[in-house]
Amino acid sequence: MLEADRFKDYGPNGLQVEGKREIHKIVTGVTASLALIDAAIEAQADAIIVHHGLFWRGQDGRITGWMKQRVAQLIRHDINLFAYHLPLDAQATLGNNAQWGLELGLVADARFGDQDLGFIGPVPDGLDLAGLAQRVTKKLGRTPVVVPGDGRALKRAAWCSGGAQGYFEGAIAAGVDVFLTGEISEPQAHYARETGVAFLACGHHASERYGIAAVGRHLHTTLGLQHAFLDIDNPA
Known part of the structure; x- marks a missing residue:
């Protein structure tokens, strides 16, 4: 639906961190922040779908500091992370x-x-x-x-x-x-x-809350997945 392969983007679209094989409940949010990941764990989500993922062009590739904290939480709780950047902006x-x-x-x-x-x-x-x-x-x-x-x-x-x-x-x-x-x-x-x-x-965050929530609602309607959109406040 998002035609991710059609876009030249700043990072990888699709599955970024692999978790459990079966997905029953998804959480959507704007950015894969630690706060969103922790909230998804609390909600017992099997997968998180975001607009802003973890990996971007120009990063040095080391899993340290804040990156280590986010990745460790996803792996520890076996949660999938999907990210769609430009494909989500453009979807009609x-x-x-x-x-x-x-x-x-x-x-x-x-x-x-x-x-x-x-x-x-x-x-x-x-x-x-x-x-x-x-x-x-x-x-x-x-x-x-x-x-x-x-x-x-x-x-x-x-x-x-x-x-x-x-x-x-x-x-x-x-x-x-x-x-x-x-x-x-x-x-x-x-x-x-x-x-x-x-x-x-x-507002960057404020203007990008609506697409990812709509995708989550669509997956609920078409696939029967449980869905919750979690809005982590961001003044940007």
């Missing part, structure tokens, strides 16, 4: 961008950016920048960083969850009026002011 119906968009009333009719990870769609009639920011605050439980554009009416929005601030230039080129992502870096404020396209940074 259950993915992060699709599900986050639905939370905000945005439905994509186009894609943009590297590997078509970015979504573009119409802004609901009558929704202005202040209203969109209020909707983000209500739905995600945090106040976004807003860099206003030139005050234009919002007709087309682009969005890409997580740390996709580098997609802003592509969104501008696609002709949208507002761009939403998880984080902001120094250049994006200037781009917003100079092009008139508004920018909202809504």
